[in-house]
Amino acid sequence: MIALVPLSAVEPEAVEALLDRAFGPERRTRTAYRVRAGTLPVPELSFAAVDDAGALLGTIQCWPVALACDDGAEVPMVMVGPVAVAPERQQGGIGRALMERMLEAVPDCGAPGCDALMLIGDPEYYARFFGFTPERTGRWRLPGPFEPRRLLARGDSVPDCAGMLGPRVRQAA
Template structure:
């Protein structure tokens, strides 16, 4: 039996160790990590999955970001979004559907919390089953393959007219 719960501060290092196990060395050099530095993950949406012995089986995190038409102009219109990732499942639990359960459950919580749009950098064949599709006009910092920038609307039309550069969140984290 696997239990999904909100990640707590005391889970941090165990989750980081899971990410180190599941992802290539240098994962923190990716552009998405520049967007996360110094910005806390969204409480309640970032989750851990633990087995019946309390051992970490999986984790997912969400980060607030802005999409800005002109990232150098502080007065430029900025649209809030959630950046999903990373999501990881311990190798001993892969193939059990745990990654999908983490994604579905946390997306439902994001919707309930009032967030309207989610983006990620990932493999479309995997994420399309959760409703993600390629985003045009939304640019992650380089070096990011634009074909891997995917979005999901939690509210119909939430990505309509949203274009620009994904930039670090500033200010308090509130759903939008």
């Protein structure tokens, strides 16, 4: 049996080890890491999949980012991903279950940007199963290389402006 629990219930070292296994240690050089640099995951939207023995099987992390539009507006958003699954458990529906759980949590999320989700991923998969599209992302810039067709978003507040996507560092309360 697999349980989906808040990411905070899992040791951060276990999450990092899983990410290394799923994506390799070079993962930290990817553009997505630059987009979310210096931020902490949005707790309401970040989950882990664990088995009965408590072994970590997968994670989804979501990050506070913002689109700094060229007209001066700054739109808070949430970057979805990475969605990581232990290599030996891939293709078993864990990643999909994590995405579904995250999307179920969106209506109750009080963090800024929860109504404007974005990710870098396979458009055929994320559009078909989760409604992410490139419709409003065509004029966005990122702090590193990316394939424009893989820059996807969903939500009522996704901006349709030209601008630079980057981290939105949380302020202490």
